[in-house]
Amino acid sequence: MFEAILLTVITAATPLVVAALGELVTERSGVLNLGVEGMMIMGAVSAFAAAQLTGSPYIGVLAGIAGGAIFSLLFAFLTLTLVANQVATGLALTILGLGLSGQLGEAFVGKPGIKLQPIVFPVLSDIPFLGRVLFSQDLIFYLSIVLVIGINWFLFRSRTGLKMRAIGDNHASAHALGINVIRTRYLAVMFGGACAGLAGAQLSLVYTPQWVENMAAGRGWIALALVVFASWRPWRLLAGGYLFGAVTIGQLHAQAFGIGVPSQLLSALPYAATIVVLVIISHNRRTTLINTPASLGKPFVPDR
Amino acid sequence: MRIELEKRAGLSPMFSILSPLLALVLTLIFGAIMFWLMGKSPVGALHSFFIEPLLDVWSLHELAIKAAPLILIGAGLSICYRSNNWNIGAEGQFTIGAITGSIIPVMYPDWHSPLILPLMLTFGLLGGAAYAAIPALLKTRFNTNEILTSLMLVYIAQLYLDWLMRGPWRDPQGYNFPQTKAFQIEAVLPELLGSGRAHWGIVFALVAAVALWFMMRFLLKGFEVAVLGQSERAGRFAGFSARRMVWFSMLLSGGLAGLAGISEVSGSIGHLQPAISPGYGFTAIIVAFLGRLNPLGVIASGFVLALTYLGGEAAQLSIGISEKISRVFQGLLLFFVLSCDTLIHYRIRLMLSAAGTREAKG
Known part of the structure; x- marks a missing residue:
């Protein structure tokens, strides 16, 4: 029983973790991309469509990643090359993504999906309890763990990561040091898009293997909140993602049990929890200031 | 290159x-x-999308109906964004305004008085403003990002409306449809002209937009919005309070969104139901930007965006393109x-x- 719940928590948490990790990298480079929801839904529809057309969920995963990354290029071009307002452009990306995915996905509504099957590690999965939970999961779960470790190493142990954090904290100084601010940010935004796309692929290939319009249902926004919650650190983000996954699954189980609370109230829990968590995290002005990348959301035009 | x-x-x-x-x-x-x-055919499609809806009186009325909430919300948001406060939860404030505005017709369906409409509109306005007060309070008191909180509140408002419609407010004689009883005639926003459905909502929208334009152009408050929006520091030197501006801009935009909500429900739907908006609160963000965050510009852009809604419906009928x-x-x-x-x-x-x-x- 407990094992089964844990498995569903993992499935609910993985898309949040993956999308939030991408946004974490984007924000560390000083760019605030509010379009996570839009990139996620584009990833979901690309993944579903590609899996349907080729019959292979793995090609679906690749298409999800590509869909999110290509879509994020729109944002990158507007905010980095044309220096448009990042908040407004992020919203535009979400609005366009929701519309475009609805249009593209129309042909796939109601089609049975192709589920991404778990990859079972032969010996490890026989470990009692932990084995089933950790070593017989789908590809995207393994990727999420690899991403947490990899991004943590990249940001805090590698030279490029250091440069990226420098850009995020002071793009003018980084530019003066000869670091290519715009190019790095383009890559960071695209990485964020790729991760959001991968998260979307998880939704349409693993979580509920079908295409439903607007199926991201605010997860992109929760991922954005998770980045703040995690104070821009990958391991905390993993913990936060699982906390939110647990809330989501907890309310689903409560609904199934039919305890005397309206289902709508339970469905509202993840959103309410997001607000509560944001308040707790941000009420201390000083720690927020220390943790937030100092150039976050600020426009940058290189002087020559 | x-x-x-x-x-x-x-x-x-x-x-x-x-x-x-x-x-x-x-x-x-x-x-x-x-x-x-x-x-x-591109020309034919664009024609049925953007021209056909303008050709008969009936659909011009529909255009006004759709433009009303867009202009009302968009005008409020344009002030909010000018002051560098990012309320993106207008859809939620619209929903709550529709609910609080409907309290009278739902609770007192047998009350008949000319006071009903003014009270409903006031309640809607206050409801929207009160709902926007949540992100304002969290921002001023706890330094919490208003973008995320106002958006999360949209989902919560929609679930609340859904619960009301399927639970306490459901019309017992409604064949199990999740909606309230039809409002009494005194609670319905009257039609503007005899020739079609357009109701007083569009008048509220135009008045609000012109008033906000006047404020931005001629009143100190408008200058305060502009200065604090461009530089909080400069605003502080001028003696303006950024904290009070958060309250002002959020309550203003929330109140107008709430007014839009009750006008829509009372004027064009006639009862409350779970789905009351095709995303007006989000589309109004586009309206605000297309109007270059100027309330007069918002009037024009509100009609343009209303046309995209109508055109979508028209194109679905005439050339079989999805309204999406x-x-x-x-x-x-x-x-x-x-x-x-x-x-x-x-x-x-x-x-x-x-x-x-x-x-x-x-």
Whole structure:
């Protein structure tokens, strides 16, 4: 029983973790991309469509990643090359993504999906309890763990990561040091898009293997909140993602049990929890200031 | 090839006016290509999308009905965004305004008095403002990002409405449909003219937009909005309070969204139901930007965006394109508006090679 719940928590948490990790990298480079929801839904529809057309969920995963990354290029071009307002452009990306995915996905509504099957590690999965939970999961779960470790190493142990954090904290100084601010940010935004796309692929290939319009249902926004919650650190983000996954699954189980609370109230829990968590995290002005990348959301035009 | 930006000394007056128009033209060109790719005649599709809805009186009324909430919400948001506060939860404030405004007709269906409508509208306004007060309070008191909190509240408001409709407020004689009883006649916003459905909502919208334009142009409060929006520090030196501006801008935009909510329910639906908005609160964000965050501009852009809704419905009927295409148009439009705005602040140079940079400098 407990094992089964844990498995569903993992499935609910993985898309949040993956999308939030991408946004974490984007924000560390000083760019605030509010379009996570839009990139996620584009990833979901690309993944579903590609899996349907080729019959292979793995090609679906690749298409999800590509869909999110290509879509994020729109944002990158507007905010980095044309220096448009990042908040407004992020919203535009979400609005366009929701519309475009609805249009593209129309042909796939109601089609049975192709589920991404778990990859079972032969010996490890026989470990009692932990084995089933950790070593017989789908590809995207393994990727999420690899991403947490990899991004943590990249940001805090590698030279490029250091440069990226420098850009995020002071793009003018980084530019003066000869670091290519715009190019790095383009890559960071695209990485964020790729991760959001991968998260979307998880939704349409693993979580509920079908295409439903607007199926991201605010997860992109929760991922954005998770980045703040995690104070821009990958391991905390993993913990936060699982906390939110647990809330989501907890309310689903409560609904199934039919305890005397309206289902709508339970469905509202993840959103309410997001607000509560944001308040707790941000009420201390000083720690927020220390943790937030100092150039976050600020426009940058290189002087020559 | 490289694109380089060169800051203009001041804002370009020409592009300030041209950029929204340019964005519209680009959207139309893109739309034409999109229709062509879908195998439809681009001219015919654009005609049925953007021209046909304007050709008869009936649909002009529908245009006014759809423009009313967009202008009302968009005008409030334009002030909010000018002051650098990012309320993106207008859809939730719209929903709550619709609920609080409906309290009287739902609870007292047998009360008949000319007081009902003014009370309903006031309740709607207050409800929307109160709901926007949550992110305002969290921002001023706990320093919490209003973008995320106001958006999360949208989902919560919609679930609350859904619960009311399926639970306590459901019409017992309604054949199990999740909706309230039809409002009594005194609770229905009257039609404006005899020729169609358009109701007083559009008048509220126009009055609100002109009043806000007047405020921005002639009142100290408008100057305060502009200064604090551009630089909080400069505003502090002028003795303006950023904290109070958060309250002002959020309550204003929330109140107008709430008013839009109750006007829509009372004027064009006539009862409360779970789905009351095709995303007006989000589309109004586009309206605000297409109007260049100027309340008068918002009036024009409100009608343009209302046309995309109507055009979507028309195109679905006449050429069999899904009405979802209107969301695509709306998104594209916002993208082009934002990119064209760059022209106002910067001169754009296309550099063909690295050598070009040096030449341009010399």
